[in-house]
Amino acid sequence: MRLRAAGALTRTPVVLALLAVALAASALAGLALGPVRIPPGQVLDIVLAGPGPGGGAGAFGAIVWDVRMPRVLLGAVVGAGLAVAGTVLQALVRNPLADPFLLGASSGASAGAVLVIVFGAGFLGFAGGAAVPLAAFAGSMGALVAVYAMARRGGAMTTGRLILAGVAVQYVLSALTSLILVLAAHPDQIRSVLFWTLGGLGGARWGELALPAGALLLGTALLVALARPLDLLLAGEEGARTLGLDTSRFRAAVFVLTSLVIGVLVAYSGAIGFVGLMVPHAARMVVGAGHRALLPVAALGGAVFLTLADLIARTAAAPEEIPVGVVTALVGGPFFLWMLRRSTRTEGIVG
Amino acid sequence: MEYCTEGKVGLDQLRTEITEVARTFGVPERGERLLADERRRIEAVSARVKDRAKPAVFVYDSGEASAFTSGGKGIGNEIVALAGGTNVFADLDDTFGDVSWEKVIERKPEVVLIYDYGGTTVEAKKQRLLNDPALAQVPAIKNRRFVVLPLSSAVLGVRIADAVESLGGQLHPDAA
Numbered sequence: 142m143r144l145r146a147a148g149a150l151t152r153t154p155v156v157l158a159l160l161a162v163a164l165a166a167s168a169l170a171g172l173a174l175g176p177v178r179i180p181p182g183q184v185l186d187i188v189l190a191g192p193g194p195g196g197g198a199g200a201f202g203a204i205v206w207d208v209r210m211p212r213v214l215l216g217a218v219v220g221a222g223l224a225v226a227g228t229v230l231q232a233l234v235r236n237p238l239a240d241p242f243l244l245g246a247s248s249g250a251s252a253g254a255v256l257v258i259v260f261g262a263g264f265l266g267f268a269g270g271a272a273v274p275l276a277a278f279a280g281s282m283g284a285l286v287a288v289y290a291m292a293r294r295g296g297a298m299t300t301g302r303l304i305l306a307g308v309a310v311q312y313v314l315s316a317l318t319s320l321i322l323v324l325a326a327h328p329d330q331i332r333s334v335l336f337w338t339l340g341g342l343g344g345a346r347w348g349e350l351a352l353p354a355g356a357l358l359l360g361t362a363l364l365v366a367l368a369r370p371l372d373l374l375l376a377g378e379e380g381a382r383t384l385g386l387d388t389s390r391f392r393a394a395v396f397v398l399t400s401l402v403i404g405v406l407v408a409y410s411g412a413i414g415f416v417g418l419m420v421p422h423a424a425r426m427v428v429g430a431g432h433r434a435l436l437p438v439a440a441l442g443g444a445v446f447l448t449l450a451d452l453i454a455r456t457a458a459a460p461e462e463i464p465v466g467v468v469t470a471l472v473g474g475p476f477f478l479w480m481l482r483r484s485t486r487t488e489g490i491v492g
Numbered sequence: 493m494e495y496c497t498e499g500k501v502g503l504d505q506l507r508t509e510i511t512e513v514a515r516t517f518g519v520p521e522r523g524e525r526l527l528a529d530e531r532r533r534i535e536a537v538s539a540r541v542k543d544r545a546k547p548a549v550f551v552y553d554s555g556e557a558s559a560f561t562s563g564g565k566g567i568g569n570e571i572v573a574l575a576g577g578t579n580v581f582a583d584l585d586d587t588f589g590d591v592s593w594e595k596v597i598e599r600k601p602e603v604v605l606i607y608d609y610g611g612t613t614v615e616a617k618k619q620r621l622l623n624d625p626a627l628a629q630v631p632a633i634k635n636r637r638f639v640v641l642p643l644s645s646a647v648l649g650v651r652i653a654d655a656v657e658s659l660g661g662q663l664h665p666d667a668a
Contacts, residue, residue: 175592175594176591176592176594176595177594177595177597177598199629200597200598200600200629201598203597203626203627203628203629204594204597204598204626207625207626207628208592208593208594208597208626209594327610330610332554332555332560333554333555333556336556336557341557342557343556343557343558343592343593344556344557346624346625346626347625348625455592459592461589461590461591462557462558462590462592
């Protein structure tokens with residue numbers, strides 16, 4: 142046990158450094174590759190010239206600075222955020238199947254967005270382009286609050302109640318979304334609904350980066366500060382309480398914090414699946430279950446993974462785009478299974 | 493009809509459609525009359541704009557994260573050409589298709605043709621385009637050159653001549 146801990150301690154900085162290099166490389170690839178072919182040398186010139194009115198180099202400048210750059214950044218932010226949220230929720234409910242969307246966030250966001258797209262013409266006119274993301278955020282918050290309230294009933298919040306409430310709310314909201322789509326939606330609206338159910342980063346612009354980035358940085362910083370009590374949760378309900386943790390209160394507080402982060406991310410990217418489920422497990426296989434090392438590794442790993450997945454999403458079938466959620470599952474799934482087979486570690490959540 | 497076909501959709505398909513419907517209802521001569529009228533009106537527009545410079549037109553049907561536009565095989569492509577413009581996505585091998593915004597920027601359209609239909613208003617679509625910082629340098633957006641067609645006349649059917657006349661007038665307002 143002690144040996145392994147020591148190994149993880151020396152291993153973590155190396156892993157972090159490797160992931161940082163991978164993130165830089167995938168971000169550069171994300172700037173250089175896309176449906177419009179721009180020579181890599183010219184991309185470098187455009188990036189070094191800095192942002193200007195029109196990016197300096199006309200159409201290519203606008204493509205690199207105003208389309209690809211914010212998209213790469215949003216991908217990194219969302220990937221990191223989903224991975225961190227997934228890591229924490231898996232510890233929180235002590236269940237390896239937990240992910241950011243288990244507790245209703247994605248189905249709530251889809252339901253909110255669909256409601257506004259199909260019925261909310263007036264609201265759309267009033268709030269403009271922000272209407273649908275706002276509705277998605279409201280929907281995911283509503284779902285999480287409902288889950289929270291039901292899980293909390295009877296004074297304490299137990300993991301079993303939390304998972305069951307989450308799954309039930311998710312089913313109800315997904316059914317509601319399908320009902321609206323079948324009964325009311327025009328064919329053209331179904332296309333924009335797909336974005337919310339499968340996720341996408343194609344609409345990313347500079348003005349939309351501040352909020353998700355802020356939520357990610359603040360949320361991750363707070364959670365890293367809470368690494369020790371999160372570790373205590375792994376000792377089980379009794380164990381954690383014996384070690385002096387008010388598990389019910391702690392769980393509620395962390396749940397609210399993660400929910401806010403997830404709600405903000407989903408409002409900008411739709412529900413991109415798989416990242417928040419698998420990246421935490423992959424990170425645990427590499428650096429173990431201690432959250433002080435695990436959370437930064439998961440964050441960087443999620444950022445790298447989603448940046449690469451989005452690169453595939455927009456180049457594989459160019460000029461058409463594949464929803465990034467399809468890529469994360471199709472490409473990430475087999476990779477994760479391979480990792481699972483290779484791994485000998487069964488500590489932490491799995492096991 | 494337009495969605496069911498594999499090949500290019502153009503005026504030949506319009507003739508087939510009108511002739512078949514007229515025959516089915518037992519009024520082939522009225523079909524012929526309608527067809528001749530459509531043809532005469534379309535040719536009048538094409539003759540009027542023949543010597544004009546043909547502006548690059550980007551058809552915006554809908555789309556947020558990507559743009560849903562008219563490809564080279566659709567009647568939309570034909571309408572733009574007949575009305576004296578060039579569709580910037582004429583090389584897209586489909587009637588309609590999703591293209592990424594970076595492609596739109598690269599093609600530098602001079603005019604945006606918005607299809608008017610369904611839940612999203614023309615004004616909302618205009619605002620979507622005008623408020624996108626990535627599109628600010630696109631000539632059509634910079635100069636606010638928007639033209640509009642109801643989607644009902646931009647799909648294969650008896651309103652094609654209406655669409656060509658309307659679009660021809662909007663693209664070349666000073667063509668006598």
